[in-house]
Amino acid sequence: MSAPVLRVGVIGAGNVGAALVELLGDPSRRAALLDAATAELELVGVAVRDLTRPRPGVPRALLSDDALGLAARADLDILVEVMGGIEPARGYIEAALGRGVSVVTANKALMAEAGTELARLAHDNGADLFYEAAVGGAIPILRALRTSLAGERIERVMGIVNGTTNFILSKMSSEASDYAPALGEAQALGYAEVDPSADVEGFDAAAKVQVISSLAFGTPLVGELISREGITGVRAVDVEFAQRMGYVIKLLGVAERVGPSGISRRVHPSFVPREHPLAAVHGAMNAVFVEGERSGPLMWLGAGAGGFPTATAVLGDVLDAARNRVSGRHDVPFTVDDTLHSVPTEETTSVFYLSLDVLDEPGVLASVAGVFGRHGVSIQSMEQFGVGHEARLCFVTHAARTGDVTATLEGLRELSAVDSIGACIRVIDGGEQ
């Protein structure tokens, strides 16, 4: 019995697109791909914006600058979109899905913006919409949530899903350096953009939290805002204090259940206990930590970026879409649970680390402690560094409502003995819900 032939088109030939073309054409993989796809995959076109740029490894005859023409080809089976950005990528994907062509994309921004609509379009037309590479590069976490964990009730997901910020925080930790020089090093090595705000302000992580949350909990993908705090305010002194207390600082994307029908989604720096598996995620690596009601904790770790690692995730999706196409079925990308509501971060509970610059004079601690007490925030430990005008108080609270901690910070700012608030960072532990 000869295998059916499926026609694949690719839009975008940057790092990921070029790597995918190489994987699809690699003779040493031919047998494995045929086996896994249950079909022969024929690459019929690669659409790029600029035809004059050299594309080593991409057969010249396949190149065109007509992406829409490729997406709307009558004989296409699978469209891969790895150009990025919202438009025109969205238009190409809609053209393909509208004709029942399955789509594989790595586009986290587009999925976070319009995923629910695109998923419906795919389903209505009997096509697959897969986007494994949109989160965590090579890490196959999305398929695991869709399949292996489809029957499990997920309680919380915490991810290190931005390699740039993890690289910067790892540098600050291993070299006791401050934020600015660590950012400079990340930029020199190509890990951070000249304008690093999408990474360091947490926008990239927030889009990924939205994508993971839709699969873990059934929250919609419709450009909703995730509460977001970046790493620009993390200082060497906080990293050092964290280390002394047995923690490392990581930028976490979190999605978790709060009460029977609430979901909190947010991005923020966190104190992670040194013994926690997430603490061992170094440099530009990514990881996603999932707590299921019955599975217990699970973690996935891997390269969060890079042409080939990301292309392997895209390839996994192409093979899945191919198998489905051959057997005439399609998967439902995710199901929206309408009974859920978003819980504001202020209403969530956590242990907090706070540092204050204070005047070292009699009665300061008493007045500071009084502010904590008035807002119902109790203190687990306190340490003072330095004396006189340089004094700094570092606190770790017991589990407290975030809104109460915010109110405590407001109250502390009004004290004349408090020069400034240095940091207010969540501490991940058993007490956080």
Added chain:
Amino acid sequence: MSAPVLRVGVIGAGNVGAALVELLGDPSRRAALLDAATAELELVGVAVRDLTRPRPGVPRALLSDDALGLAARADLDILVEVMGGIEPARGYIEAALGRGVSVVTANKALMAEAGTELARLAHDNGADLFYEAAVGGAIPILRALRTSLAGERIERVMGIVNGTTNFILSKMSSEASDYAPALGEAQALGYAEVDPSADVEGFDAAAKVQVISSLAFGTPLVGELISREGITGVRAVDVEFAQRMGYVIKLLGVAERVGPSGISRRVHPSFVPREHPLAAVHGAMNAVFVEGERSGPLMWLGAGAGGFPTATAVLGDVLDAARNRVSGRHDVPFTVDDTLHSVPTEETTSVFYLSLDVLDEPGVLASVAGVFGRHGVSIQSMEQFGVGHEARLCFVTHAARTGDVTATLEGLRELSAVDSIGACIRVIDGGEQ
């Protein structure tokens, strides 16, 4: 459109079976299961050996002691086998597969013994054979190898796949205790059996290496022997030396390519660098570290045992088998690659840690170093502990052929100044192939 009904039978109602019955009957999961299975799952029978034992949570009317009758029921769609052992489990599974009933099993011993034959039987009868829970408890590593990584060339897999030994080694490391008291504690806590040999001698890990290797590389599952060394020879002094050098000792199950068509499969204690993600796998947790040619390193971590964690993996398989059944297809469990051959461990290469008890007399180091040199094993570092009759030399070699290291040990034993060989443990690093 009303969903089709699929009939599920379960053989075994121990920890895992009872947990699975609870998950299948949990009203709060009903909608999610219906969604994921694309069918209603009807539990039609639970077969047990001893009908007189109380089975809390298992509806009385479903219990029977006729496992073969359940497996051969004409209207069965999916059989779950969680009784363990080779026979009679194998007969039940064959009865079901032979009638085209899909089978989900957690039986690593049976899969390692007869997996290739069972997979062929499943395929020939258009049925699925899934066994996610056979390796790593709740960790969904097998489905990832079958689907997401189906197009990737795996170079090496290293797993902490036995929670008992990881618990013992973690205890030895955190409490600087010796093997015997750590084993005693594991036994007292129920982590180790009264006869712990299946765990501490590496038999359990070897069966799991065989199962993982069949999916990662296409090696057959036919009761082949895996080279195997347990943890009974690991002493407190080795753990302490490892820590001082920046390592932790873990029992690893390894499967890796050697040359163009060789596969080495083995189980042995290893020095793992403290910065390696496997070093952060504590207590009874399991983890599988996969190195793909293009994906780079990937790791999965989770609970390796326990009724509910294991049952969530079984449930994931049941849902997958259900989806396949509804759409009239089945997956190929794995494909055997006939071009591969097993490479004896002696022909593999690694960095090694060796410790020798020696008489502290002039010329000892020279004669010891001479033995290393004659066998082509070069020394990376050496340290001496103690003096006189208590002297111990600890070496770390450069990458060397295992056979040459074995010959070195033979040579060292013949030296009159060498009292005994304390340990010979592989060191995992970039140099190991």
